[in-house]
Amino acid sequence: MGANEIAANAAGVDNPEASEAAAGVAVTSEAAGARGGTSVSLRNLTRVFGATRALDEMSLEIAPGELVALLGPSGCGKTTALRIVAGFEYADFGAVLIDGKDISGVPAAKRDMGMVFQSYSLFPNMSAQENVAFGLRMRKVGGATRRKRAAELLDMVGLAAQAGQFPHQLSGGQQQRVALARALAIEPRVLLLDEPLSALDAKVRLQLREQIRTLQQRLGTTTLFVTHDQEEALSMADRVGVMRAGRLEQVAEPAELYSRPATAFVAEFVGTMNRLPAELGGGGTAVTVLGVTVPAQEGGPSSGPVDALVRPENLAVAAAEDGNGIVTGRTFLGAVTRVAVRLSGDTEVAVDVSSAAAAAMAPGTAVQVSIPEGPVLVAARTSD
Amino acid sequence: MAALTRAIESEAGTPPRPNRRPRSLPGWRWAILLITAVYFLLPLWGALRFSGVSAFGAVISEAGFGSSLWLSVRLAIVTTAITLALMVPTAVYVHLRLPQLRRVLDSITILPVVIPPVVLIIGVLQITRVAPSLQSSPYLLALEYVILSMPFAYRSIDAGLRSLDLKTITEASNSLGAGWVSTLWRVILPNLTTALLSATVLTVALVLGEYTMATLDLFQTFPVWIVVNDQVSAQVSVAASLLALFVTWLVLMLITLVGVRNSRRRGGGEVTLFTAAAPQTIGN
Numbered sequence: 054m055g056a057n058e059i060a061a062n063a064a065g066v067d068n069p070e071a072s073e074a075a076a077g078v079a080v081t082s083e084a085a086g087a088r089g090g091t092s093v094s095l096r097n098l099t100r101v102f103g104a105t106r107a108l109d110e111m112s113l114e115i116a117p118g119e120l121v122a123l124l125g126p127s128g129c130g131k132t133t134a135l136r137i138v139a140g141f142e143y144a145d146f147g148a149v150l151i152d153g154k155d156i157s158g159v160p161a162a163k164r165d166m167g168m169v170f171q172s173y174s175l176f177p178n179m180s181a182q183e184n185v186a187f188g189l190r191m192r193k194v195g196g197a198t199r200r201k202r203a204a205e206l207l208d209m210v211g212l213a214a215q216a217g218q219f220p221h222q223l224s225g226g227q228q229q230r231v232a233l234a235r236a237l238a239i240e241p242r243v244l245l246l247d248e249p250l251s252a253l254d255a256k257v258r259l260q261l262r263e264q265i266r267t268l269q270q271r272l273g274t275t276t277l278f279v280t281h282d283q284e285e286a287l288s289m290a291d292r293v294g295v296m297r298a299g300r301l302e303q304v305a306e307p308a309e310l311y312s313r314p315a316t317a318f319v320a321e322f323v324g325t326m327n328r329l330p331a332e333l334g335g336g337g338t339a340v341t342v343l344g345v346t347v348p349a350q351e352g353g354p355s356s357g358p359v360d361a362l363v364r365p366e367n368l369a370v371a372a373a374e375d376g377n378g379i380v381t382g383r384t385f386l387g388a389v390t391r392v393a394v395r396l397s398g399d400t401e402v403a404v405d406v407s408s409a410a411a412a413a414m415a416p417g418t419a420v421q422v423s424i425p426e427g428p429v430l431v432a433a434r435t436s437d
Numbered sequence: 438m439a440a441l442t443r444a445i446e447s448e449a450g451t452p453p454r455p456n457r458r459p460r461s462l463p464g465w466r467w468a469i470l471l472i473t474a475v476y477f478l479l480p481l482w483g484a485l486r487f488s489g490v491s492a493f494g495a496v497i498s499e500a501g502f503g504s505s506l507w508l509s510v511r512l513a514i515v516t517t518a519i520t521l522a523l524m525v526p527t528a529v530y531v532h533l534r535l536p537q538l539r540r541v542l543d544s545i546t547i548l549p550v551v552i553p554p555v556v557l558i559i560g561v562l563q564i565t566r567v568a569p570s571l572q573s574s575p576y577l578l579a580l581e582y583v584i585l586s587m588p589f590a591y592r593s594i595d596a597g598l599r600s601l602d603l604k605t606i607t608e609a610s611n612s613l614g615a616g617w618v619s620t621l622w623r624v625i626l627p628n629l630t631t632a633l634l635s636a637t638v639l640t641v642a643l644v645l646g647e648y649t650m651a652t653l654d655l656f657q658t659f660p661v662w663i664v665v666n667d668q669v670s671a672q673v674s675v676a677a678s679l680l681a682l683f684v685t686w687l688v689l690m691l692i693t694l695v696g697v698r699n700s701r702r703r704g705g706g707e708v709t710l711f712t713a714a715a716p717q718t719i720g721n
Contacts, residue, residue, distance in 0.1 A: 141608055161611040172602055174609040178627035187623075188613035232609075239613060 090117025091152050091242040091275045093138065098147035100133050100299075107133040108144065109299035118273040120266070121304075122286035125296035126322070131279045132247060134296075138277060139245050140164050151242060162191075167236030167274075171248040173228045175220040181207060181231045182216040188239035206234040210264065226257035233265060237272065244269065246278040250285060262289055283323050287311065295319045313350075317432030320362045327368065327402040329424070331361040333431060340431050343377065343396075348428040362430040365391060365405040369423045372413055376421035378402075380414045394422055481682075484675050492676035499673055505662035506681075508575055512658065513644040516582040517637050520590045523583070524636070528594045529625060532603050539595075546591040549584045554649045557584055575656045582650070586643050590636040597632020601625075634696040638689050645685050 093115040100108040108130045115121045123131035136142040138149050140161030148155045156164060167188075175184050185203040194202070207216050210230040212223075220228055229249055236244060246265070250258040266289045269276050280286050286293045287307040294304040295318070303315040314320035331342035333349060333356050340349040342361040370378075370392055378394040381401070390411035392404045404422060406414070414420060496502060531538050549557065561581050565571050571580075603625070610620040626633070648660040657665065659681060667674035 139608075139612060141611075161608070162614050162616050164612075165614075166612055168609065168612040170605050170609060172605050174602070174605045176606055176610070176624050176628070177601075178624075178630075187610070187615075191614035191619060235609075235613065245612075 090119070090273050092117050092150075093243055093275055093277065094150035094153070095134065095138070096148045096150065098134060098137060098144045098149070100130070100137065100142065100144050106299045108137070108147075110147070111296075111299060111301055112147075113294055113301060113304065115275055115277060117275055119291045120269050120276040120278060120289060122278040122280055122290035122293045123296055124280055124283055124286040124293050124322075126281060129296040130299040131281075131296050133299075135245055135247055135277055135279045138243070139166055139168055165239065165242045166245055167239055167241030167243075168245040168247065169229065169232045169236050169249040171251055173220065173225065173252070174232055175223075175228055175235075177220050180217050180219055181212060181223065181227075184220070184231055185235045185238050188235060192239065202238060203234075206238050207231070209237075209268070210234045224257075225253050226261055229253065229261060230264070233268070237268065237274070241274065244274045244276040246276060248280050248282075251280070251282070258285075265289065287323070293323075295322060297322075314362075314430060317360075317362060317430065320430055320432075325365055325403060327363050327365065328360040328400075328432075328435065329363060329396075329402065330398065330400060330434070331359050331429075331431060333357055333359045340429060342429065343422060343424050345424055347424060347426060350428045350430045358434045359431040360434050361424070362432055363402075363424060365403040367425050367427075368402065368404040369425070370394060370404040370406055370414070370420050371423075372418055373421035374419055376419045378420050378422050380416050380418045380420055382416055383411055383414065385411075392420075394420055396422060481679065484679055488672045488676040488679065492670075492672040493680060495670075495673050496677045496680055499666060499670075499677070501657060501662050501666070502677065505657050505659045508657070509645055509659035512575065512579050512582065513641045515576060515579040516586060516644050517640045519579060519583045520586050520640050521633060521636060524587070524590050524594050525626070525629070525633070526621070528591060528598055529603070529621065532595075532598045533607060542591070543595075546587050550588050554581075554585075555653060557581055558650060558653055575658075578651055578654055578656055578658070581654070582640075582644050582647060585647065585650070586636075586640040589639040589643065593632050593635040593639065594629065597629045597635075600632075601628055631696045634692050638692050642685060642689060645681065 093113075095111060095113040098108045098111045099106065107128075111130065111134060113121065113134075123134060125131050133142055137144050140156075140159065144157065148157050150156070151164075175181075176187065179187065182200065182203045185206050186199040189199045189202060204213065204216060207213050210233055212227060212230055212234070215223060215227060215231075220231075223231065229252075232249070249265070250261055253261065262285060278286070278290060287310070290307060292304055292306055293310050295302045295310065297318050303310060303319045305313075305315075310319065310323055314323060320326050329342050331340045333340050334346075335349075337356060338349055339346050340359065340361055342363075366389075378396040380392055381395050382393040384391040384393075385408060386405075388408060389405045390408045392406055392411055392414050394402050394404060396402060402422060527542075531542055558581060561577065561584070562572060565577060565580070571577055606624055606628070607620055610624045615623065646660060647658070648664065651658040651661045652664070663674050663677050663681070666677065
């Protein structure tokens with residue numbers, strides 16, 4: 054996905070009508086029995102597996118009705134955090150509070166949380182309808198009511214016609230939709246999504262992504278969503294928490310996360326980021342990069358050689374005989390083309406330009422790459 | 438049993454074997470089938486000729502026939518019940534909570550195959566000293582048969598559990614509000630039907646055919662009665678053996694067919710007696 058697309062998604066996540074039209078679902082809050090949102094609070098969660106600190110004093114506040122995505126590479130602790138909230142793991146230290154009440158000692162079966170798993174989790178011996186009704190059955194809801202509500206929920210996820218089918222007769226996307234209906238059937242206080250789309254193909258993933266977001270917004274269910282896919286996180290979540298080594302590096306709205314990353318890790322994990330050799334001066338407030346001195350974003354080193362972190366769309370490039378780089382390749386991304394440029398000093402950078410302008414920049418063309426005036430994020434030098 | 442212990446297509450997703458037809462030597466396949474058929478059927482045919490058709494009618498009226506058969510059936514039921522009650526929760530618990538112990542359990546459950554029956558009998562007698570009435574009861578045999586059937590029952594259940602994403606469906610069930618008993622009863626057991634049937638079939642077959650332990654413990658089960666009766670009327674004894682063989686075979690086929698039908702309905706794929714996870718299957 055191009056950086057522009059990420060930025061566009063990040064800016065346009067709140068459009069339930071458009072999403073609903075795309076997903077083709079008819080949603081009624083009565084069908085799923087929406088309840089008032091629940092607040093979730095993770096306080097200093099720490100979990101140690103042998104020598105590994107899977108979670109290291111992680112804290113996160115989720116407002117009622119909010120969808121927060123935990124994003125991070127494998128092993129960063131995001132799934133452990135979700136499983137602690139679900140009650141499948143315990144924290145060595147810290148607490149999980151639901152509406153201000155500590156639920157650390159409450160077993161998973163009594164937490165009232167709906168969960169959709171990464172792997173297909175439907176019960177193979179039950180039809181789609183029986184799967185959806187299972188949670189209601191455990192709550193001793195009468196047979197007729199159970200069947201009616203299961204039918205409503207299946208209708209809500211667009212699978213009314215598949216009610217009598219068994220999991221093996223459903224596609225992967227259909228199974229995950231049934232799993233979503235099953236999780237919502239119990240009117241959960243919190244919806245937990247553990248990479249529910251990762252096993253699906255790209256097209257189905259996109260549809261289901263929109264459908265989940267639409268339902269979540271309509272029902273106002275507080276949702277914690279774990280993913281390693283930045284596109285999913287940025288396009289679905291109200292806020293995204295980027296995790297690294299058991300800690301939250303930054304929690305912010307998608308657009309802010311993209312445009313004002315707090316750390317070099319966040320900057321490079323979300324979207325594409327160039328590292329340009331630079332020199333920090335002025336007590337850490339100014340940085341000289343590509344021959345230009347611009348303000349340095351706060352929070353970096355105070356002086357010396359550093360890397361300036363600049364997104365491809367924030368760099369400018371133009372053909373110039375005596376420029377500072379040579380075009381080494383182009384990738385067509387639709388409206389924009391990503392141009393790869395090797396700068397003097399062998400630094401490779403990616404620059405996004407309009408596809409029309411990129412036509413004049415064939416590989417081998419001498420170009421001038423320049424940096425914007427605004428403050429740039431700096432990080433310890435690794436670009437050598 | 439041989440007919441029933443054919444190769445297995447795994448529920449767990451063993452890739453279907455390529456349909457290779459040895460076109461150059463098709464005759465060999467028929468020859469092997471013929472030789473195998475002769476090997477198994479010739480003794481049966483010989484036994485049938487020896488006993489004669491009239492002996493079959495006489496079997497039922499023989500003294501001890503009904504009581505010994507009924508004892509064997511009761512032992513089969515009790516043994517199966519104890520075996521499943523012990524092995525299912527154990528296997529589920531080990532799969533979910535102590536997966537590192539699976540190899541240890543594999544090794545333990547194979548022990549009854551290598552330990553001589555007389556040693557097992559002495560062991561059971563030592564343990565049941567606390568209950569003398571049990572020692573004189575034929576149900577003592579059921580305890581011994583539980584040990585004997587353990588390798589087969591455990592492997593069937595273990596294979597069934599491996600074919601499920603046990604951790605995920607258990608957690609899904611828990612998150613929907615089901616406690617451990619409900620999860621076991623409503624989610625895990627219904628998905629283990631084939632494995633349970635397989636364990637049942639093997640246990641029943643073992644109990645109905647076991648002779649050594651019964652005779653050492655001085656109980657007249659059906660196999661013991663056949664041997665004893667052999668000294669009175671060889672023809673009737675052979676007819677009883679054949680009858681037992683056919684009835685057992687029919688029961689086992691019936692159980693297998695029910696399992697296959699249920700499995701197909703739920704998408705379990707091709708299922709045979711030893712159910713899933715072929716590498717763990719024991720040949721018998």
